[in-house]
Amino acid sequence: MPLAMGKAVLQNYFSLQKVNNLLILLFVFCTSGLIAQAPVFTVRVKLSVVDGDLKSSVITITKNGSPFRVIDPDKGKYTVDLDLGAEYLFTATKLGYIAKSVVVDTHIPNGREKEEFAKFLVEVELTKQPEDQEISYSQPVGRIKYTNEMDDFDFDKDYTATAKEMQKKADANPIPKPKPPTPNPRPAYTPPVQPTLGSSKPIPIEVKQPTYTPEPTKKKPVEVIPDKPQKTIVKNRTEKIIQEDRRKITLVTINIDGVDYLYKKEQFDWGGLFYYKDGKPITERTFDKETE
Numbered sequence: 001m002p003l004a005m006g007k008a009v010l011q012n013y014f015s016l017q018k019v020n021n022l023l024i025l026l027f028v029f030c031t032s033g034l035i036a037q038a039p040v041f042t043v044r045v046k047l048s049v050v051d052g053d054l055k056s057s058v059i060t061i062t063k064n065g066s067p068f069r070v071i072d073p074d075k076g077k078y079t080v081d082l083d084l085g086a087e088y089l090f091t092a093t094k095l096g097y098i099a100k101s102v103v104v105d106t107h108i109p110n111g112r113e114k115e116e117f118a119k120f121l122v123e124v125e126l127t128k129q130p131e132d133q134e135i136s137y138s139q140p141v142g143r144i145k146y147t148n149e150m151d152d153f154d155f156d157k158d159y160t161a162t163a164k165e166m167q168k169k170a171d172a173n174p175i176p177k178p179k180p181p182t183p184n185p186r187p188a189y190t191p192p193v194q195p196t197l198g199s200s201k202p203i204p205i206e207v208k209q210p211t212y213t214p215e216p217t218k219k220k221p222v223e224v225i226p227d228k229p230q231k232t233i234v235k236n237r238t239e240k241i242i243q244e245d246r247r248k249i250t251l252v253t254i255n256i257d258g259v260d261y262l263y264k265k266e267q268f269d270w271g272g273l274f275y276y277k278d279g280k281p282i283t284e285r286t287f288d289k290e291t292e
Helices: 002-036 157-172 284-290
Strands: 040-049 058-063 066-071 077-083 087-093 100-105 120-126 142-147 152-155 235-243 247-256 259-268 273-277 280-282
Touching: 058 077, 066 077, 087 120, 100 120, 120 142, 142 157, 152 157, 259 284, 273 284
Parallel strands: 040 120, 100 142
Antiparallel strands: 040 077, 058 066, 058 087, 087 100, 142 152, 235 247, 247 259, 259 273, 273 280
16 A cells, blocks of 8 residues: 555656646747847948058947947957847947948838848948048948848948948048147246346435326216106906805906906815915915905
8 A cells, every 4th residue: 555655656746747847848938939029130240441450449339329339349240239120320430540330220111020130241441541631421331221122131222322422522622630739839048147246335226116097987877767657557356156055155356457367265164265266276365365
């Protein structure tokens, strides 16, 4: 009898282990499914520097105008996952080189997020600034967005053509670099003149004090402001009392220069008092003062 009970306990134990393992597998499957429901657009950025290295170069990324990420592209390539439905700006800079930026617009049609997107490679090449001159591009040099023709992300061809024309004009019209300010030269040192030794008696020097003549006090013009006639304010008061079952309502209408102001006082049998002016609550003091 004890042997049979032991077998039953072991069978129950292994059955519970199978159920626990099944629950763990279901949890992992559901979790991976939830993670897969948030698709992203993956961009691989490759930065190269003409006649130079990647040292001190930086790629800054903004999302909808706010800081998103800063990349130190030591290896030349960097992968970034971008959320859908936003606009990103990639800007590559290096001291002494022309800065370049690329726009990535991740807005897509409804329902397209259910399928994966192809990974996109963005290549940016930095060139040196001309000597004693500066070139600055007024707009990004490229734009990436979703196209119905490709059913995926691609470069905006119309924008690319406009950006190339902008780069040609900027390259052909560099701006002279501002010269650093010249420090003020120090004045040459002039040693003080030593007095010539002569008679032991000092020579008196007459010093004349300048004569100070005070300026006559100017009289301020008196501005006469004519008295404005006071406008007569016409104020009329009418009162009406409404007695209900457990409430007494006093309506007072104040007419000032043709404009009516309605005051109401509610007095309940249980002692409650409420005051209103044009439907808005006011204090008892304001009611008494403005309706007297």
